[in-house]
Amino acid sequence: MARSVDGLVLAPVADQAPGQVGARTRFTYHEQDGAVWAEYAGGDVVRGRLVGTREGDRLDFRYVQLGTDGSTSSGHCVSVVVDLPDGRVRLDETWEWESRPGSGTSVVEQLTEHGH
Template identity: 45%
Template sequence: MSTDVTSAPSITGYESLNDRVFVMVSSTASVVDATSPSRFHYFEQDGVIWGSYDGDTVVIGRFSGYRESDTVTINFVHLGINGATTSGPATSVISTAADGTLLLTENFEGPNGTPEVSVCREVRA
């Protein structure tokens, strides 16, 4: 696969997630620290998704997966500030907020197997 991701195409009506940054605004898994929320940096090429995240309860995290239309399916792993490693699958649906920023509504299982939902909002410069 080519490493040039600067011209990732739009997929089924949604702009590419390539080089976009999102912050977590809500989660059923934990209280989100509004002053230092988890921050996600996405890359995309030809429907392949990958990236990294940190902040709030996460020291460092990585994810990779794929995109089909408005759905992103990934596997993630991160090291928490408590020293524990968490990993698993997640599925996000892309939508557009009233202000034009993208939202990612993610469904995943918490460490105890409980279904959880988080929402991340695109950060624009």
Template identity: 45%
Template structure:
């Protein structure tokens, strides 16, 4: 069931990301304690990034901050759904928006 999925210890990559910096070469590794969720990510255009938020009943609400290899920082907000695939991996479908600059989009993240 969706509300029982934990992201603790899982690593995901973007299989789709419209207009964002996270790509298939960006690895995002999660820690989860109850409903609190955090992740550290890097790779591709991103030198270092952090995500912090909640996961309740299969729905996530997170904020993120990152720095690219040129030293530009960016922040944003994302809401989406977390589901477990038949093979046991997780998939996250979300809508995100930058808070530090214009723009937003949708992404699909899957466990590697």
């Protein structure tokens, strides 16, 4: 099993559609006893939260966020935790909005101490 995501800071490797999570968004993950949660912000996101479960290398969670335009939205995501060769962690994500139309895939990767 890939290592714990507890305490890791991750960022998307590419921008999503406007008004969504993008390369300037930062996710701070926590994991304990099969539960996962995170706070995120940056780019078009003022504040976001996610909460869910981990089974093996699979995270299953729901997310809610507040956008810079004042809108709120929520959705569901399933992520696979991947150990990268350089020791960092990547999440391969498949997500769908529940409060509005839209779905897709994205990749977030652990930042190094220097933020790269």
